[in-house]
Amino acid sequence: MSRENRTRLLIARKVPAAVARRAEAQFHAFVTESDMDAGSVVDFCEKHDVPAILIGKKSGLQVEHITALPSTVKIIANASAGFDHMDVAAARNRGIVVTNAPDALTECTADFSMLLVLAACRRASEYERIMRSGWGKSFGMTEMLGTRVNGKTLGIVGFGRIGRAVAKRAQGFGMRVIYTDVTRAAESLENGATYYASLADMLPHCQVLTLHVPGGGVPLMAKNEFGLLPKGAVFVNAARGGLVDEDALYEALTSGHLFSAGLDVYRNERNTDKRFAAIDNVFLTPHMASATVETRDQMGFTALDNVAAVLDGRTALNPV
Structure with a gap:
Protein backbone atom coordinates (compact mmCIF):
# COMPACT_ATOMS: atom_id res chain seq x y z
CA MET A 1 0.00 0.00 0.00
CA SER A 2 1.39 3.45 -0.87
CA ARG A 3 2.02 5.96 1.89
CA GLU A 4 -0.88 8.07 0.59
CA ASN A 5 -3.31 5.17 0.85
CA ARG A 6 -2.15 3.49 4.05
CA THR A 7 -4.42 3.18 7.07
CA ARG A 8 -3.79 6.15 9.36
CA LEU A 9 -6.58 5.52 11.87
CA LEU A 10 -8.02 2.55 13.70
CA ILE A 11 -11.62 3.05 14.79
CA ALA A 12 -11.92 0.45 17.53
CA ARG A 13 -15.57 1.04 18.39
CA LYS A 14 -18.71 0.93 16.27
CA VAL A 15 -19.52 4.45 15.10
CA PRO A 16 -22.40 6.04 13.16
CA ALA A 17 -22.33 5.58 9.39
CA ALA A 18 -21.61 9.27 8.72
CA VAL A 19 -18.55 9.14 10.97
CA ALA A 20 -17.31 5.93 9.35
CA ARG A 21 -17.66 7.40 5.86
CA ARG A 22 -15.64 10.48 6.74
CA ALA A 23 -12.98 8.42 8.53
CA GLU A 24 -12.54 6.10 5.56
CA ALA A 25 -12.32 9.00 3.11
CA GLN A 26 -10.03 11.20 5.19
CA PHE A 27 -7.77 8.65 6.90
CA HIS A 28 -8.26 5.37 4.99
CA ALA A 29 -9.44 4.22 8.39
CA PHE A 30 -10.07 0.66 9.42
CA VAL A 31 -13.53 0.77 10.97
CA THR A 32 -14.51 -2.14 13.18
CA GLU A 33 -17.97 -3.70 12.90
CA SER A 34 -18.11 -4.42 16.63
CA ASP A 35 -16.28 -2.91 19.59
CA MET A 36 -12.71 -4.20 19.91
CA ASP A 37 -11.08 -5.03 23.22
CA ALA A 38 -7.78 -3.47 24.31
CA GLY A 39 -5.67 -6.49 23.36
CA SER A 40 -7.05 -6.48 19.83
CA VAL A 41 -6.27 -2.77 19.51
CA VAL A 42 -2.64 -3.36 20.47
CA ASP A 43 -2.35 -6.28 18.01
CA PHE A 44 -3.78 -4.20 15.16
CA CYS A 45 -1.45 -1.28 15.87
CA GLU A 46 1.59 -3.56 15.94
CA LYS A 47 0.68 -5.06 12.56
CA HIS A 48 -0.34 -1.87 10.75
CA ASP A 49 1.71 0.95 12.32
CA VAL A 50 -1.30 3.25 12.58
CA PRO A 51 -0.59 6.68 14.09
CA ALA A 52 -4.12 7.25 15.47
CA ILE A 53 -6.71 5.26 17.43
CA LEU A 54 -10.32 6.06 18.26
CA ILE A 55 -11.38 3.99 21.26
CA GLY A 56 -14.42 3.28 23.43
CA LYS A 57 -15.01 1.74 26.84
CA LYS A 58 -14.44 -1.85 25.72
CA SER A 59 -11.13 -0.86 24.14
CA GLY A 60 -10.08 1.29 27.09
CA LEU A 61 -6.30 1.18 27.16
CA GLN A 62 -4.64 0.67 30.53
CA VAL A 63 -0.95 1.06 31.32
CA GLU A 64 -0.02 -2.44 30.12
CA HIS A 65 -1.72 -1.86 26.77
CA ILE A 66 -0.28 1.61 26.28
CA THR A 67 3.21 0.34 27.11
CA ALA A 68 2.78 -2.29 24.37
CA LEU A 69 1.71 0.17 21.66
CA PRO A 70 4.26 0.79 18.88
CA SER A 71 6.00 4.16 18.74
CA THR A 72 4.00 5.06 15.62
CA VAL A 73 0.91 5.89 17.72
CA LYS A 74 0.58 9.65 18.19
CA ILE A 75 -3.00 10.12 19.37
CA ILE A 76 -5.72 8.22 21.21
CA ALA A 77 -9.04 9.94 20.55
CA ASN A 78 -12.15 9.48 22.68
CA ALA A 79 -15.51 10.24 21.08
CA SER A 80 -17.00 11.00 24.49
CA ALA A 81 -16.56 13.58 27.21
CA GLY A 82 -15.41 10.94 29.68
CA PHE A 83 -12.00 9.25 29.53
CA ASP A 84 -12.02 7.29 32.79
CA HIS A 85 -11.83 4.03 30.82
CA MET A 86 -8.15 4.58 29.99
CA ASP A 87 -4.85 5.47 31.65
CA VAL A 88 -4.24 9.03 30.49
CA ALA A 89 -1.05 9.45 32.53
CA ALA A 90 0.51 6.38 30.90
CA ALA A 91 -0.26 7.77 27.45
CA ARG A 92 1.25 11.15 28.32
CA ASN A 93 4.38 9.44 29.60
CA ARG A 94 4.81 7.92 26.16
CA GLY A 95 4.19 11.22 24.42
CA ILE A 96 0.79 10.13 23.08
CA VAL A 97 -1.87 12.84 22.89
CA VAL A 98 -5.24 11.94 24.44
CA THR A 99 -8.36 13.85 23.40
CA ASN A 100 -12.05 13.82 24.20
CA ALA A 101 -15.24 15.48 22.94
CA PRO A 102 -16.41 17.73 25.80
CA ASP A 103 -18.74 20.02 23.85
CA ALA A 104 -20.50 17.47 21.67
CA LEU A 105 -22.61 16.00 24.47
CA THR A 106 -23.54 19.15 26.36
CA GLU A 107 -26.95 20.03 24.96
CA CYS A 108 -28.36 16.51 24.71
CA THR A 109 -27.11 15.54 28.15
CA ALA A 110 -28.68 18.67 29.60
CA ASP A 111 -31.95 17.88 27.81
CA PHE A 112 -31.86 14.36 29.19
CA SER A 113 -31.10 15.54 32.70
CA MET A 114 -34.24 17.67 32.59
CA LEU A 115 -36.16 14.65 31.29
CA LEU A 116 -35.00 12.74 34.38
CA VAL A 117 -36.00 15.62 36.65
CA LEU A 118 -39.47 15.89 35.12
CA ALA A 119 -40.04 12.14 34.95
CA ALA A 120 -38.94 11.58 38.56
CA CYS A 121 -41.02 14.45 39.89
CA ARG A 122 -44.13 13.56 37.90
CA ARG A 123 -44.03 9.74 38.35
CA ALA A 124 -43.65 9.13 34.63
CA SER A 125 -42.67 5.47 34.86
CA GLU A 126 -45.68 4.67 37.05
CA TYR A 127 -48.11 6.49 34.76
CA GLU A 128 -46.73 4.71 31.71
CA ARG A 129 -47.05 1.30 33.37
CA ILE A 130 -50.67 2.08 34.23
CA MET A 131 -51.43 2.85 30.60
CA ARG A 132 -49.58 -0.20 29.26
CA SER A 133 -51.53 -2.44 31.62
CA GLY A 134 -54.82 -1.08 30.26
CA TRP A 135 -55.61 1.74 32.75
CA GLY A 136 -59.05 0.46 33.77
CA LYS A 137 -59.81 2.79 36.69
CA SER A 138 -60.05 6.48 37.36
CA PHE A 139 -57.86 8.20 39.93
CA GLY A 140 -59.21 10.49 42.59
CA MET A 141 -57.97 13.89 43.69
CA THR A 142 -55.56 12.43 46.26
CA GLU A 143 -54.17 9.51 44.24
CA MET A 144 -50.92 9.09 42.25
CA LEU A 145 -49.75 12.63 42.93
CA GLY A 146 -46.35 13.80 41.78
CA THR A 147 -44.43 16.85 42.94
CA ARG A 148 -44.36 20.11 41.01
CA VAL A 149 -41.12 21.18 39.29
CA ASN A 150 -41.97 24.85 38.93
CA GLY A 151 -40.84 26.82 41.97
CA LYS A 152 -38.51 24.12 43.31
CA THR A 153 -34.84 24.70 44.18
CA LEU A 154 -32.49 22.69 41.98
CA GLY A 155 -29.03 21.93 43.32
CA ILE A 156 -26.36 21.26 40.72
CA VAL A 157 -23.11 19.50 41.63
CA GLY A 158 -20.57 20.55 39.01
CA PHE A 159 -21.13 23.82 37.16
CA GLY A 160 -19.21 23.06 33.98
CA ARG A 161 -20.65 23.01 30.47
CA ILE A 162 -23.41 20.50 31.21
CA GLY A 163 -24.21 21.86 34.67
CA ARG A 164 -24.68 25.37 33.27
CA ALA A 165 -26.80 24.06 30.39
CA VAL A 166 -29.04 22.25 32.89
CA ALA A 167 -29.31 25.45 34.93
CA LYS A 168 -30.61 27.38 31.92
CA ARG A 169 -33.24 24.74 31.22
CA ALA A 170 -34.29 24.57 34.86
CA ARG A 176 -34.35 28.42 41.52
CA VAL A 177 -30.81 27.21 40.82
CA ILE A 178 -28.02 26.74 43.35
CA TYR A 179 -24.71 24.99 42.69
CA THR A 180 -21.44 23.81 44.14
CA ASP A 181 -18.09 23.26 42.45
CA VAL A 182 -14.40 23.37 43.27
CA THR A 183 -14.39 27.09 42.56
CA ARG A 184 -17.09 29.66 41.94
CA ALA A 185 -17.95 30.34 38.31
CA ALA A 186 -17.57 33.80 36.82
CA GLU A 187 -20.62 35.93 37.56
CA SER A 188 -21.33 36.15 33.83
CA LEU A 189 -21.71 32.34 33.72
CA GLU A 190 -23.85 32.05 36.85
CA ASN A 191 -26.92 33.65 35.27
CA GLY A 192 -28.46 34.19 38.68
CA ALA A 193 -27.47 30.83 40.20
CA THR A 194 -26.28 30.89 43.82
CA TYR A 195 -22.91 29.36 44.74
CA TYR A 196 -22.23 27.16 47.77
CA ALA A 197 -18.62 26.47 48.70
CA SER A 198 -19.32 22.90 49.84
CA LEU A 199 -21.69 20.07 48.99
CA ALA A 200 -22.66 19.66 52.64
CA ASP A 201 -23.69 23.30 52.86
CA MET A 202 -25.79 23.08 49.70
CA LEU A 203 -27.62 19.78 50.21
CA PRO A 204 -30.14 20.92 52.88
CA HIS A 205 -31.45 23.50 50.39
CA CYS A 206 -31.93 21.11 47.44
CA GLN A 207 -35.47 20.04 46.67
CA VAL A 208 -34.05 18.47 43.51
CA LEU A 209 -30.38 17.46 43.16
CA THR A 210 -28.52 16.60 39.96
CA LEU A 211 -24.89 15.51 39.47
CA HIS A 212 -22.60 16.74 36.69
CA VAL A 213 -19.05 15.86 37.74
CA PRO A 214 -16.58 13.13 36.69
CA GLY A 215 -16.63 9.77 38.45
CA GLY A 216 -13.91 7.93 40.32
CA GLY A 217 -12.81 7.44 43.89
CA VAL A 218 -15.08 7.48 46.92
CA PRO A 219 -18.80 7.98 46.16
CA LEU A 220 -19.86 11.62 46.33
CA MET A 221 -23.36 10.71 47.50
CA ALA A 222 -23.41 8.28 50.44
CA LYS A 223 -25.65 7.80 53.49
CA ASN A 224 -24.61 11.05 55.15
CA GLU A 225 -25.11 13.11 52.00
CA PHE A 226 -28.54 11.66 51.24
CA GLY A 227 -29.45 12.35 54.85
CA LEU A 228 -28.61 16.03 54.40
CA LEU A 229 -31.18 16.41 51.64
CA PRO A 230 -34.59 17.60 52.84
CA LYS A 231 -37.29 14.94 53.20
CA GLY A 232 -39.17 14.58 49.91
CA ALA A 233 -36.23 15.61 47.72
CA VAL A 234 -35.69 14.21 44.22
CA PHE A 235 -32.29 12.85 43.14
CA VAL A 236 -31.05 12.72 39.53
CA ASN A 237 -27.85 11.27 38.08
CA ALA A 238 -26.85 11.33 34.42
CA ALA A 239 -23.11 11.70 35.17
CA ARG A 240 -21.37 8.58 36.50
CA GLY A 241 -22.71 5.67 38.53
CA GLY A 242 -19.57 5.57 40.67
CA LEU A 243 -20.59 8.87 42.25
CA VAL A 244 -23.32 7.13 44.24
CA ASP A 245 -23.41 4.61 47.08
CA GLU A 246 -26.35 2.60 45.73
CA ASP A 247 -27.13 0.95 49.07
CA ALA A 248 -27.55 4.42 50.57
CA LEU A 249 -29.68 5.56 47.64
CA TYR A 250 -31.92 2.51 47.88
CA GLU A 251 -32.38 3.09 51.60
CA ALA A 252 -33.25 6.75 51.03
CA LEU A 253 -35.83 5.80 48.40
CA THR A 254 -37.47 2.96 50.30
CA SER A 255 -37.52 4.75 53.65
CA GLY A 256 -39.48 7.64 52.19
CA HIS A 257 -36.68 10.17 52.75
CA LEU A 258 -36.44 10.75 48.99
CA PHE A 259 -39.60 11.26 46.99
CA SER A 260 -38.02 9.70 43.88
CA ALA A 261 -34.97 9.43 41.66
CA GLY A 262 -34.15 9.59 37.98
CA LEU A 263 -31.13 7.48 37.01
CA ASP A 264 -29.29 7.05 33.73
CA VAL A 265 -26.00 5.70 35.15
CA TYR A 266 -25.13 2.93 37.62
CA ARG A 267 -22.17 1.46 39.48
CA ASN A 268 -22.37 -1.85 37.61
CA GLU A 269 -23.65 -1.01 34.18
CA ARG A 270 -25.40 -3.64 32.07
CA ASN A 271 -25.79 -5.69 35.27
CA THR A 272 -27.46 -3.11 37.47
CA ASP A 273 -28.79 -3.54 40.99
CA LYS A 274 -32.19 -5.16 40.40
CA ARG A 275 -33.62 -3.65 43.57
CA PHE A 276 -34.16 -0.35 41.77
CA ALA A 277 -36.31 -1.93 39.07
CA ALA A 278 -38.54 -3.42 41.78
CA ILE A 279 -39.54 -0.09 43.35
CA ASP A 280 -41.95 2.41 41.85
CA ASN A 281 -40.34 5.70 42.75
CA VAL A 282 -37.40 5.46 40.34
CA PHE A 283 -37.32 6.43 36.67
CA LEU A 284 -34.63 4.29 35.00
CA THR A 285 -32.86 4.64 31.65
CA PRO A 286 -29.87 2.63 30.27
CA HIS A 287 -27.10 5.29 30.02
CA MET A 288 -28.66 7.08 27.06
CA ALA A 289 -28.15 10.80 27.78
CA SER A 290 -26.19 11.41 24.57
CA ALA A 291 -28.24 9.05 22.40
CA THR A 292 -29.43 11.25 19.55
CA VAL A 293 -28.39 11.03 15.92
CA GLU A 294 -27.02 14.56 15.97
CA THR A 295 -24.96 14.15 19.13
CA ARG A 296 -23.49 10.76 18.30
CA ASP A 297 -22.43 12.07 14.87
CA GLN A 298 -20.87 15.15 16.48
CA MET A 299 -19.03 13.03 19.03
CA GLY A 300 -17.42 11.07 16.22
CA PHE A 301 -16.69 14.15 14.12
CA THR A 302 -15.00 15.83 17.09
CA ALA A 303 -12.74 12.83 17.55
CA LEU A 304 -11.84 12.94 13.84
CA ASP A 305 -11.13 16.68 14.05
CA ASN A 306 -8.67 15.98 16.85
CA VAL A 307 -7.03 13.18 14.87
CA ALA A 308 -6.66 15.46 11.84
CA ALA A 309 -5.09 18.21 13.92
CA VAL A 310 -2.48 15.97 15.55
CA LEU A 311 -1.57 14.09 12.37
CA ASP A 312 -1.17 17.43 10.58
CA GLY A 313 1.28 18.58 13.24
CA ARG A 314 -1.15 20.99 14.89
CA THR A 315 -2.26 21.18 18.50
CA ALA A 316 -5.16 18.93 19.42
CA LEU A 317 -8.49 20.75 19.69
CA ASN A 318 -9.60 18.94 22.87
CA PRO A 319 -6.51 17.62 24.68
CA VAL A 320 -7.20 15.88 28.00
Whole structure:
Protein backbone atom coordinates (compact mmCIF):
# COMPACT_ATOMS: atom_id res chain seq x y z
CA MET A 1 0.00 0.00 0.00
CA SER A 2 1.39 3.45 -0.87
CA ARG A 3 2.02 5.96 1.89
CA GLU A 4 -0.88 8.07 0.59
CA ASN A 5 -3.31 5.17 0.85
CA ARG A 6 -2.15 3.49 4.05
CA THR A 7 -4.42 3.18 7.07
CA ARG A 8 -3.79 6.15 9.36
CA LEU A 9 -6.58 5.52 11.87
CA LEU A 10 -8.02 2.55 13.70
CA ILE A 11 -11.62 3.05 14.79
CA ALA A 12 -11.92 0.45 17.53
CA ARG A 13 -15.57 1.04 18.39
CA LYS A 14 -18.71 0.93 16.27
CA VAL A 15 -19.52 4.45 15.10
CA PRO A 16 -22.40 6.04 13.16
CA ALA A 17 -22.33 5.58 9.39
CA ALA A 18 -21.61 9.27 8.72
CA VAL A 19 -18.55 9.14 10.97
CA ALA A 20 -17.31 5.93 9.35
CA ARG A 21 -17.66 7.40 5.86
CA ARG A 22 -15.64 10.48 6.74
CA ALA A 23 -12.98 8.42 8.53
CA GLU A 24 -12.54 6.10 5.56
CA ALA A 25 -12.32 9.00 3.11
CA GLN A 26 -10.03 11.20 5.19
CA PHE A 27 -7.77 8.65 6.90
CA HIS A 28 -8.26 5.37 4.99
CA ALA A 29 -9.44 4.22 8.39
CA PHE A 30 -10.07 0.66 9.42
CA VAL A 31 -13.53 0.77 10.97
CA THR A 32 -14.51 -2.14 13.18
CA GLU A 33 -17.97 -3.70 12.90
CA SER A 34 -18.11 -4.42 16.63
CA ASP A 35 -16.28 -2.91 19.59
CA MET A 36 -12.71 -4.20 19.91
CA ASP A 37 -11.08 -5.03 23.22
CA ALA A 38 -7.78 -3.47 24.31
CA GLY A 39 -5.67 -6.49 23.36
CA SER A 40 -7.05 -6.48 19.83
CA VAL A 41 -6.27 -2.77 19.51
CA VAL A 42 -2.64 -3.36 20.47
CA ASP A 43 -2.35 -6.28 18.01
CA PHE A 44 -3.78 -4.20 15.16
CA CYS A 45 -1.45 -1.28 15.87
CA GLU A 46 1.59 -3.56 15.94
CA LYS A 47 0.68 -5.06 12.56
CA HIS A 48 -0.34 -1.87 10.75
CA ASP A 49 1.71 0.95 12.32
CA VAL A 50 -1.30 3.25 12.58
CA PRO A 51 -0.59 6.68 14.09
CA ALA A 52 -4.12 7.25 15.47
CA ILE A 53 -6.71 5.26 17.43
CA LEU A 54 -10.32 6.06 18.26
CA ILE A 55 -11.38 3.99 21.26
CA GLY A 56 -14.42 3.28 23.43
CA LYS A 57 -15.01 1.74 26.84
CA LYS A 58 -14.44 -1.85 25.72
CA SER A 59 -11.13 -0.86 24.14
CA GLY A 60 -10.08 1.29 27.09
CA LEU A 61 -6.30 1.18 27.16
CA GLN A 62 -4.64 0.67 30.53
CA VAL A 63 -0.95 1.06 31.32
CA GLU A 64 -0.02 -2.44 30.12
CA HIS A 65 -1.72 -1.86 26.77
CA ILE A 66 -0.28 1.61 26.28
CA THR A 67 3.21 0.34 27.11
CA ALA A 68 2.78 -2.29 24.37
CA LEU A 69 1.71 0.17 21.66
CA PRO A 70 4.26 0.79 18.88
CA SER A 71 6.00 4.16 18.74
CA THR A 72 4.00 5.06 15.62
CA VAL A 73 0.91 5.89 17.72
CA LYS A 74 0.58 9.65 18.19
CA ILE A 75 -3.00 10.12 19.37
CA ILE A 76 -5.72 8.22 21.21
CA ALA A 77 -9.04 9.94 20.55
CA ASN A 78 -12.15 9.48 22.68
CA ALA A 79 -15.51 10.24 21.08
CA SER A 80 -17.00 11.00 24.49
CA ALA A 81 -16.56 13.58 27.21
CA GLY A 82 -15.41 10.94 29.68
CA PHE A 83 -12.00 9.25 29.53
CA ASP A 84 -12.02 7.29 32.79
CA HIS A 85 -11.83 4.03 30.82
CA MET A 86 -8.15 4.58 29.99
CA ASP A 87 -4.85 5.47 31.65
CA VAL A 88 -4.24 9.03 30.49
CA ALA A 89 -1.05 9.45 32.53
CA ALA A 90 0.51 6.38 30.90
CA ALA A 91 -0.26 7.77 27.45
CA ARG A 92 1.25 11.15 28.32
CA ASN A 93 4.38 9.44 29.60
CA ARG A 94 4.81 7.92 26.16
CA GLY A 95 4.19 11.22 24.42
CA ILE A 96 0.79 10.13 23.08
CA VAL A 97 -1.87 12.84 22.89
CA VAL A 98 -5.24 11.94 24.44
CA THR A 99 -8.36 13.85 23.40
CA ASN A 100 -12.05 13.82 24.20
CA ALA A 101 -15.24 15.48 22.94
CA PRO A 102 -16.41 17.73 25.80
CA ASP A 103 -18.74 20.02 23.85
CA ALA A 104 -20.50 17.47 21.67
CA LEU A 105 -22.61 16.00 24.47
CA THR A 106 -23.54 19.15 26.36
CA GLU A 107 -26.95 20.03 24.96
CA CYS A 108 -28.36 16.51 24.71
CA THR A 109 -27.11 15.54 28.15
CA ALA A 110 -28.68 18.67 29.60
CA ASP A 111 -31.95 17.88 27.81
CA PHE A 112 -31.86 14.36 29.19
CA SER A 113 -31.10 15.54 32.70
CA MET A 114 -34.24 17.67 32.59
CA LEU A 115 -36.16 14.65 31.29
CA LEU A 116 -35.00 12.74 34.38
CA VAL A 117 -36.00 15.62 36.65
CA LEU A 118 -39.47 15.89 35.12
CA ALA A 119 -40.04 12.14 34.95
CA ALA A 120 -38.94 11.58 38.56
CA CYS A 121 -41.02 14.45 39.89
CA ARG A 122 -44.13 13.56 37.90
CA ARG A 123 -44.03 9.74 38.35
CA ALA A 124 -43.65 9.13 34.63
CA SER A 125 -42.67 5.47 34.86
CA GLU A 126 -45.68 4.67 37.05
CA TYR A 127 -48.11 6.49 34.76
CA GLU A 128 -46.73 4.71 31.71
CA ARG A 129 -47.05 1.30 33.37
CA ILE A 130 -50.67 2.08 34.23
CA MET A 131 -51.43 2.85 30.60
CA ARG A 132 -49.58 -0.20 29.26
CA SER A 133 -51.53 -2.44 31.62
CA GLY A 134 -54.82 -1.08 30.26
CA TRP A 135 -55.61 1.74 32.75
CA GLY A 136 -59.05 0.46 33.77
CA LYS A 137 -59.81 2.79 36.69
CA SER A 138 -60.05 6.48 37.36
CA PHE A 139 -57.86 8.20 39.93
CA GLY A 140 -59.21 10.49 42.59
CA MET A 141 -57.97 13.89 43.69
CA THR A 142 -55.56 12.43 46.26
CA GLU A 143 -54.17 9.51 44.24
CA MET A 144 -50.92 9.09 42.25
CA LEU A 145 -49.75 12.63 42.93
CA GLY A 146 -46.35 13.80 41.78
CA THR A 147 -44.43 16.85 42.94
CA ARG A 148 -44.36 20.11 41.01
CA VAL A 149 -41.12 21.18 39.29
CA ASN A 150 -41.97 24.85 38.93
CA GLY A 151 -40.84 26.82 41.97
CA LYS A 152 -38.51 24.12 43.31
CA THR A 153 -34.84 24.70 44.18
CA LEU A 154 -32.49 22.69 41.98
CA GLY A 155 -29.03 21.93 43.32
CA ILE A 156 -26.36 21.26 40.72
CA VAL A 157 -23.11 19.50 41.63
CA GLY A 158 -20.57 20.55 39.01
CA PHE A 159 -21.13 23.82 37.16
CA GLY A 160 -19.21 23.06 33.98
CA ARG A 161 -20.65 23.01 30.47
CA ILE A 162 -23.41 20.50 31.21
CA GLY A 163 -24.21 21.86 34.67
CA ARG A 164 -24.68 25.37 33.27
CA ALA A 165 -26.80 24.06 30.39
CA VAL A 166 -29.04 22.25 32.89
CA ALA A 167 -29.31 25.45 34.93
CA LYS A 168 -30.61 27.38 31.92
CA ARG A 169 -33.24 24.74 31.22
CA ALA A 170 -34.29 24.57 34.86
CA GLN A 171 -34.69 28.33 35.01
CA GLY A 172 -36.99 28.03 32.01
CA PHE A 173 -39.20 25.82 34.19
CA GLY A 174 -39.24 28.44 36.93
CA MET A 175 -36.77 26.65 39.19
CA ARG A 176 -34.35 28.42 41.52
CA VAL A 177 -30.81 27.21 40.82
CA ILE A 178 -28.02 26.74 43.35
CA TYR A 179 -24.71 24.99 42.69
CA THR A 180 -21.44 23.81 44.14
CA ASP A 181 -18.09 23.26 42.45
CA VAL A 182 -14.40 23.37 43.27
CA THR A 183 -14.39 27.09 42.56
CA ARG A 184 -17.09 29.66 41.94
CA ALA A 185 -17.95 30.34 38.31
CA ALA A 186 -17.57 33.80 36.82
CA GLU A 187 -20.62 35.93 37.56
CA SER A 188 -21.33 36.15 33.83
CA LEU A 189 -21.71 32.34 33.72
CA GLU A 190 -23.85 32.05 36.85
CA ASN A 191 -26.92 33.65 35.27
CA GLY A 192 -28.46 34.19 38.68
CA ALA A 193 -27.47 30.83 40.20
CA THR A 194 -26.28 30.89 43.82
CA TYR A 195 -22.91 29.36 44.74
CA TYR A 196 -22.23 27.16 47.77
CA ALA A 197 -18.62 26.47 48.70
CA SER A 198 -19.32 22.90 49.84
CA LEU A 199 -21.69 20.07 48.99
CA ALA A 200 -22.66 19.66 52.64
CA ASP A 201 -23.69 23.30 52.86
CA MET A 202 -25.79 23.08 49.70
CA LEU A 203 -27.62 19.78 50.21
CA PRO A 204 -30.14 20.92 52.88
CA HIS A 205 -31.45 23.50 50.39
CA CYS A 206 -31.93 21.11 47.44
CA GLN A 207 -35.47 20.04 46.67
CA VAL A 208 -34.05 18.47 43.51
CA LEU A 209 -30.38 17.46 43.16
CA THR A 210 -28.52 16.60 39.96
CA LEU A 211 -24.89 15.51 39.47
CA HIS A 212 -22.60 16.74 36.69
CA VAL A 213 -19.05 15.86 37.74
CA PRO A 214 -16.58 13.13 36.69
CA GLY A 215 -16.63 9.77 38.45
CA GLY A 216 -13.91 7.93 40.32
CA GLY A 217 -12.81 7.44 43.89
CA VAL A 218 -15.08 7.48 46.92
CA PRO A 219 -18.80 7.98 46.16
CA LEU A 220 -19.86 11.62 46.33
CA MET A 221 -23.36 10.71 47.50
CA ALA A 222 -23.41 8.28 50.44
CA LYS A 223 -25.65 7.80 53.49
CA ASN A 224 -24.61 11.05 55.15
CA GLU A 225 -25.11 13.11 52.00
CA PHE A 226 -28.54 11.66 51.24
CA GLY A 227 -29.45 12.35 54.85
CA LEU A 228 -28.61 16.03 54.40
CA LEU A 229 -31.18 16.41 51.64
CA PRO A 230 -34.59 17.60 52.84
CA LYS A 231 -37.29 14.94 53.20
CA GLY A 232 -39.17 14.58 49.91
CA ALA A 233 -36.23 15.61 47.72
CA VAL A 234 -35.69 14.21 44.22
CA PHE A 235 -32.29 12.85 43.14
CA VAL A 236 -31.05 12.72 39.53
CA ASN A 237 -27.85 11.27 38.08
CA ALA A 238 -26.85 11.33 34.42
CA ALA A 239 -23.11 11.70 35.17
CA ARG A 240 -21.37 8.58 36.50
CA GLY A 241 -22.71 5.67 38.53
CA GLY A 242 -19.57 5.57 40.67
CA LEU A 243 -20.59 8.87 42.25
CA VAL A 244 -23.32 7.13 44.24
CA ASP A 245 -23.41 4.61 47.08
CA GLU A 246 -26.35 2.60 45.73
CA ASP A 247 -27.13 0.95 49.07
CA ALA A 248 -27.55 4.42 50.57
CA LEU A 249 -29.68 5.56 47.64
CA TYR A 250 -31.92 2.51 47.88
CA GLU A 251 -32.38 3.09 51.60
CA ALA A 252 -33.25 6.75 51.03
CA LEU A 253 -35.83 5.80 48.40
CA THR A 254 -37.47 2.96 50.30
CA SER A 255 -37.52 4.75 53.65
CA GLY A 256 -39.48 7.64 52.19
CA HIS A 257 -36.68 10.17 52.75
CA LEU A 258 -36.44 10.75 48.99
CA PHE A 259 -39.60 11.26 46.99
CA SER A 260 -38.02 9.70 43.88
CA ALA A 261 -34.97 9.43 41.66
CA GLY A 262 -34.15 9.59 37.98
CA LEU A 263 -31.13 7.48 37.01
CA ASP A 264 -29.29 7.05 33.73
CA VAL A 265 -26.00 5.70 35.15
CA TYR A 266 -25.13 2.93 37.62
CA ARG A 267 -22.17 1.46 39.48
CA ASN A 268 -22.37 -1.85 37.61
CA GLU A 269 -23.65 -1.01 34.18
CA ARG A 270 -25.40 -3.64 32.07
CA ASN A 271 -25.79 -5.69 35.27
CA THR A 272 -27.46 -3.11 37.47
CA ASP A 273 -28.79 -3.54 40.99
CA LYS A 274 -32.19 -5.16 40.40
CA ARG A 275 -33.62 -3.65 43.57
CA PHE A 276 -34.16 -0.35 41.77
CA ALA A 277 -36.31 -1.93 39.07
CA ALA A 278 -38.54 -3.42 41.78
CA ILE A 279 -39.54 -0.09 43.35
CA ASP A 280 -41.95 2.41 41.85
CA ASN A 281 -40.34 5.70 42.75
CA VAL A 282 -37.40 5.46 40.34
CA PHE A 283 -37.32 6.43 36.67
CA LEU A 284 -34.63 4.29 35.00
CA THR A 285 -32.86 4.64 31.65
CA PRO A 286 -29.87 2.63 30.27
CA HIS A 287 -27.10 5.29 30.02
CA MET A 288 -28.66 7.08 27.06
CA ALA A 289 -28.15 10.80 27.78
CA SER A 290 -26.19 11.41 24.57
CA ALA A 291 -28.24 9.05 22.40
CA THR A 292 -29.43 11.25 19.55
CA VAL A 293 -28.39 11.03 15.92
CA GLU A 294 -27.02 14.56 15.97
CA THR A 295 -24.96 14.15 19.13
CA ARG A 296 -23.49 10.76 18.30
CA ASP A 297 -22.43 12.07 14.87
CA GLN A 298 -20.87 15.15 16.48
CA MET A 299 -19.03 13.03 19.03
CA GLY A 300 -17.42 11.07 16.22
CA PHE A 301 -16.69 14.15 14.12
CA THR A 302 -15.00 15.83 17.09
CA ALA A 303 -12.74 12.83 17.55
CA LEU A 304 -11.84 12.94 13.84
CA ASP A 305 -11.13 16.68 14.05
CA ASN A 306 -8.67 15.98 16.85
CA VAL A 307 -7.03 13.18 14.87
CA ALA A 308 -6.66 15.46 11.84
CA ALA A 309 -5.09 18.21 13.92
CA VAL A 310 -2.48 15.97 15.55
CA LEU A 311 -1.57 14.09 12.37
CA ASP A 312 -1.17 17.43 10.58
CA GLY A 313 1.28 18.58 13.24
CA ARG A 314 -1.15 20.99 14.89
CA THR A 315 -2.26 21.18 18.50
CA ALA A 316 -5.16 18.93 19.42
CA LEU A 317 -8.49 20.75 19.69
CA ASN A 318 -9.60 18.94 22.87
CA PRO A 319 -6.51 17.62 24.68
CA VAL A 320 -7.20 15.88 28.00
